[in-house]
Amino acid sequence: MTDHKPDIDEVSGVETTGHSWDGIKELNTPLPRWWLFILYSTIVWAVIYMIFMPAIPALPGMGYTNTLGLRGHSDRALVAQDIAKLHTERNAASAKLLGASLSQIETDLDLQQFALAMGESAFGDNCATCHGAGGRGAKGYPMLADDVWLWDGTLTGIETTIRHGIRHMEDPATRLNAMPAFGRDGLLATSEIDDLVQYVLNISGREAAADAVNRAAPVFAQQCVVCHGADGKGNRALGAPNLTDRDWLFGGEPRDIQQTIFNARNAHMPAWQGRLDDATIKSLAVYVHSLGGGEK
Structure with a gap:
């Protein structure tokens, strides 16, 4: 048995791995200590994190859920707390909104700003799909960013349209008309x-x-x-x-x-009463009214 003699690179004085490509030797340079320290620290940190925080994915017998960790941390619970806090903060303003007339809302700057912010959010979630961002409309979908109205462009009129819809037959108070199909039904040549x-x-x-x-x-x-x-x-x-x-x-x-x-063109708009609360409908009316010229 012969002793292994390390191969030392003549230029750098560092031991090689014994591999060589086209006369170029691969040095067996050790990793820097600071780099190894960081690597081992992250491994230790990962183990500690897995102990205290939800981390390990569902395994057989775990009921299709991850480990909860000793801290019992839950992002879902934190989000629920934040939403509950937001609802509490909005309830006071919403109650004030409900107690004010539409004209009073537009003359109370703080209440108006709250209604506009709430209305803009509700519009994006429920109305922009048809009427477009900012109420710009499209062919077959009315533009709301002007003062051209088929029905009533006042604050009260807009609220009525939002609340009861257009040709929403399940609502007896809906906006209702019907243009005859003069050709399809043979009424005119x-x-x-x-x-x-x-x-x-x-x-x-x-x-x-x-x-x-x-x-x-x-x-x-x-x-x-x-x-x-x-x-x-x-x-x-x-x-x-x-x-x-x-x-x-x-x-x-x-x-x-x-x-x-x-x-004939007898388009349909849903009635939002029952789908949205009264405060949201009021705020939507204020927001839509603000998009146009603000018809009185």
Whole structure:
């Protein structure tokens, strides 16, 4: 048996591992002591952490849960405590909100700021899916960031719409109207609908075929005036839109107007009463009212 003689690198004077690549020897340099100290410290810390904190995943016989640790720490419990604390803090402001009229809320700066913050949060959770961030709307979904309203744009009117919805048949107080599907239900001939499209284009200030407008005038008077008015400016009490402006919920191109008359557009908005508490509905009304011009 021969003694093992370490291979020492001539340049650095450090023992090698015995491995060599293209004449380059691999040095067997020990790890720095400070690095080893940190490594061993983290191992000790991990063991201590596993003893005191929830750490070890579920194992057979553990009931599909992790170890609880000696401290009994629970992030879920801490979050529940924070939420309970938040509810307690909000209850006082919510009670004050409920006791104030909508007009009083808008004249009380502190209460208004609370309502706006609460309303913005509720809007993001419940309304932005359809009406878009900041109430910008989309085709078929009303823009709320203006003062063009199908129904009532006052604080009270907005609260009523939020509370009872539109065409939400389960709520007897819902906003309700129904435009006939003049083409689908055979109430008007296709040619009459095409003429009505030209009539609507004309009263909204756009180029239209004069002959078609003249033919459509008596049809409009017979079928449409009852809701949209003789001048076509609509009727908020019925939720009938103004046809003389350039604001279109479902699009104002001739094809869009033709489809509206042919098939009708009776969209639905849910009633939030029962889903949201009264304070949240009030705050939503204040927030939505603030997005537009603040109609009185």
